[in-house]
Structure formats: C-alpha cells, structure tokens
Amino acid sequence: MEKKSKLAILTNGIIKENPVLVLLLGTCPFLATSSSLINALGMGVSATAVLVCSNIVISLLRKVIPDKVRIPCYIVVIAGFVTLVQFVLQAYAPGINKALGVFIPLIVVNCIILGRAEAFANKNTVVDSALDGIGMGLGFTLALACMGAIREFFGTGCLLGITIIPDFSIGFFNLPPGGFFVFGVLIAVMQAVTKGKALKAKSFSCGLCPMYNSCNTAEANAEVEAEKKAAEAAQAV
Amino acid sequence: MVNLIIIFMAIVLVNNFVLSQFLGICSFLGVSNKMSSAVGMGGAVVFVMVIAELVTWPVMQILNKFDLAYLQTVVFILVIAALVQFVEMFMKRYLPSLQKALGIYLPLITTNCAILGATINAITFNYSFIESVVYSFGAGVGYMIAMILFAGIREEKLNNEEGVPVPFKGVGIILVAASIMALSFMGFTGMFQ
Numbered sequence: 001m002e003k004k005s006k007l008a009i010l011t012n013g014i015i016k017e018n019p020v021l022v023l024l025l026g027t028c029p030f031l032a033t034s035s036s037l038i039n040a041l042g043m044g045v046s047a048t049a050v051l052v053c054s055n056i057v058i059s060l061l062r063k064v065i066p067d068k069v070r071i072p073c074y075i076v077v078i079a080g081f082v083t084l085v086q087f088v089l090q091a092y093a094p095g096i097n098k099a100l101g102v103f104i105p106l107i108v109v110n111c112i113i114l115g116r117a118e119a120f121a122n123k124n125t126v127v128d129s130a131l132d133g134i135g136m137g138l139g140f141t142l143a144l145a146c147m148g149a150i151r152e153f154f155g156t157g158c159l160l161g162i163t164i165i166p167d168f169s170i171g172f173f174n175l176p177p178g179g180f181f182v183f184g185v186l187i188a189v190m191q192a193v194t195k196g197k198a199l200k201a202k203s204f205s206c207g208l209c210p211m212y213n214s215c216n217t218a219e220a221n222a223e224v225e226a227e228k229k230a231a232e233a234a235q236a237v
Numbered sequence: 238m239v240n241l242i243i244i245f246m247a248i249v250l251v252n253n254f255v256l257s258q259f260l261g262i263c264s265f266l267g268v269s270n271k272m273s274s275a276v277g278m279g280g281a282v283v284f285v286m287v288i289a290e291l292v293t294w295p296v297m298q299i300l301n302k303f304d305l306a307y308l309q310t311v312v313f314i315l316v317i318a319a320l321v322q323f324v325e326m327f328m329k330r331y332l333p334s335l336q337k338a339l340g341i342y343l344p345l346i347t348t349n350c351a352i353l354g355a356t357i358n359a360i361t362f363n364y365s366f367i368e369s370v371v372y373s374f375g376a377g378v379g380y381m382i383a384m385i386l387f388a389g390i391r392e393e394k395l396n397n398e399e400g401v402p403v404p405f406k407g408v409g410i411i412l413v414a415a416s417i418m419a420l421s422f423m424g425f426t427g428m429f430q
Contacts, residue, residue: 024408025263027262027263027266028259028260028261028262028263028350029259031259031262032258032259032260072315072318075314075315075318076311076315079310079311079314079315080311082310083307083308083310083311086307086310087307101361102260102354102357102358102361105309105310105313105353105357106260106350106353106354106357108310108314108353109314109348109349109350109353110350111263111348114348172420175423176256176257176258176259176419176423177416177417177419177420177423178416179259179416180412180413180415180416180419181412181413181416183412184405184408184409184410184411184412184413184415184416185409185413187408187409187412188402188404188405188409189404191403191404191405191406191409192403192404
C-alpha cells in the first residue's frame, strides 16, 4: 500500500470512501436507526467509538494474532468494546439505548468495523488505524445523520424533536419502506451529481462484503464460473 | 399452541426480519441476484437460526444463573461462530449432499446480523424455550420468503434496466424495488398482536 499523509487517511473515510454511500457497507444499522435524527446520531457515535477503539487494539495486536484465527480474534475485541458502549448508554442515555434496542449489540456484526479491521488495522500503525477509524466513523455518522434528518423532517415535520412545520407529516418516510426509498434516492442523487463516478460498487453483490476473501463464496463463485466455461466449451465442440 | 402460531405468523409476515426490522439486509441485497443462491442462502439461514437458538437459549440461562447477563453479546457471537464451524465440519463428514447445497453460505452467516438479532430478541422478549425456537424458525422462514420473492423480482424485472433513469441504474433501482416490496408487506400490519 502506498504511503498516505495523515490528513488523507483521516478524510478518506468521510467522502472518498464513505462506508455507506460509496462502499455500501453497514446497510442494516443505516436503514434501521435512521428514522429520526437523534437515533441516527446515537448509532453513529456508538459505532464510531467501537470502530476507533477496536482499530487501535487490533493494530496493536496485529503482530501477535496468528493469521488463521484472526477473524474470531477481531470479533472478540469488537464484542468487548460493544459491551462497554452498552454499559455507557444504559447509564447515561437510557432513552437512546431503548430506541436503538437490538442494534447496539448488533454493532458486533457491523461489516464496516470488521471490514476496517481486516482491510486497514491489521496492516497499519496504531496512529494511522486510529485516524482511519475516526474518518470512517465520521463518514458513517454523517451519512446516517443526513438520512435521519430527511426521514424525520418528512415523516413528522420535526428535527431533533423540534417542530419545524406544524401539521406536516408523510408517515411513509418514518416506516421501513421509506428507509429503502430514501436510501435509493440518496444514492441516485449522488450518482447524478458526480455523473456516476462516486459509487465504487456498481451493484449489490457478495464481493462487497469485507469477508469475501476469507469466505468460501469466492471459491464457490470461481467454481461456478469454471463450470460455466466448461459447459460453453462443450457446446462449442 | 395458539400462542405459538401467533408468534410464528407475526414474525413471518408482520415483523418480517428483512422488510420491517432491517436485519440481514447485506445478505438480502447481496445474494438475491440469482434465484438458486437465494434459495440456498435462505435455507442455510433457517437451519442455522434454529440451531443457534437451541444452543443460545440454554447458554443464557447459565449466564443468568451466575449473574453474567452483560456478557450476552460476547458469548452469543462466539457461540454462533463456533457453532457454524462445527455444523460445517459435521455436514462435510456426514451429510455431503446438504453440504453441497447450503455449505458455501454457512461462513457468511456467522456475521449475518439476522442470526444474532433473532437470538438476542428471543431473550429480550422473555420467550420460553419452545417459543424461542418457534420465533427463530419463523424469523428464518420470513427471511427466506422475502429473499425468494425479491430474487424473483430481480431476475424477472431488473435484469435489463431499460427505461430506468440513469442515476437509478444499478443500486438505486434495487433499493426502490425493495421499498415497494416492504410497502406491500406493510399490508399485514395489525393482523396479529
């Protein structure tokens, strides 16, 4: 990997490789916790905290962890920090904890965090990994806040619980289908503004998943391709 | 018995894991491009969900007994990861045909939030052992139904993108299609309490 300046590492995750809007990672919490701005911010901050801490620890341990068991090790580290975040939220923000519900423990399987551990933290120094964690976390939080603001505003006419337009609400935006819809429109707007250059992932597929290379699906896909080619060759004969 | 049927139907239709609770979206969008893989993935999720519930529910009782409920997240994810590995090895040895059909999707499932979500939800709702298993089975079936329906829509309608506005091509139109499907599932709201 080429050497990047500290600033470039930090800003990389915010715009150029925004985890949700460009890499299409972490879509579950993105859709589920964006029905209001306050939930979106709560989720964004919690995930950022876990991401930064786990990136630092995994980077510190990158020479100690044997390659073969690295993914279970990452999961244990991440799960530890998630439990800490759960404690903090239960003590200081019980309302948010209740609203986010199952999605707080589910930060463990958020593919952004595991993906950064696998793609960045286990190859880079502690400082770089921390900066990467902050940048990616901010990118995730910004995207979530943007989506949360849109859905809360159109869904209830409020922002952060403060009424902006009285007696205005389109319930659709607050409901699950609205989540899919606003996400689709956001991506389309981004594509239109950047003339289709922004989006790295052209379509949803297994290849997006950060676990792709360590998962058998890659092999299976290769096998299927090989079989197809063999069948085509047989037909040609 | 009625109680169990209500739990099952509610999780399959009303609170569908994918379309109304946003659990397992990554795999829902990622693997639904072909019908065959959608069926395989759906089957694997149902299978692992039920097995995971069979194991995590007793584990939670042990944790509660020693007042260690806060370790839930750490223990559950480790139990599920170990379990998936074990199931994979067992299938390879004794059930090679099943392994061939579902095997390649199994490693994906360790980090599938639907599995962890179902096990945690069952504990949060204070379900009994039988209720938890039914809940998990229903969650898996709901996931499979959503997945197969969506794969059908994608194969049939979204393969050629003629007439789709340029910015919506690729990702955008898939999300809008998912939105319309979720909207149709909203019709089940209020069917079961």
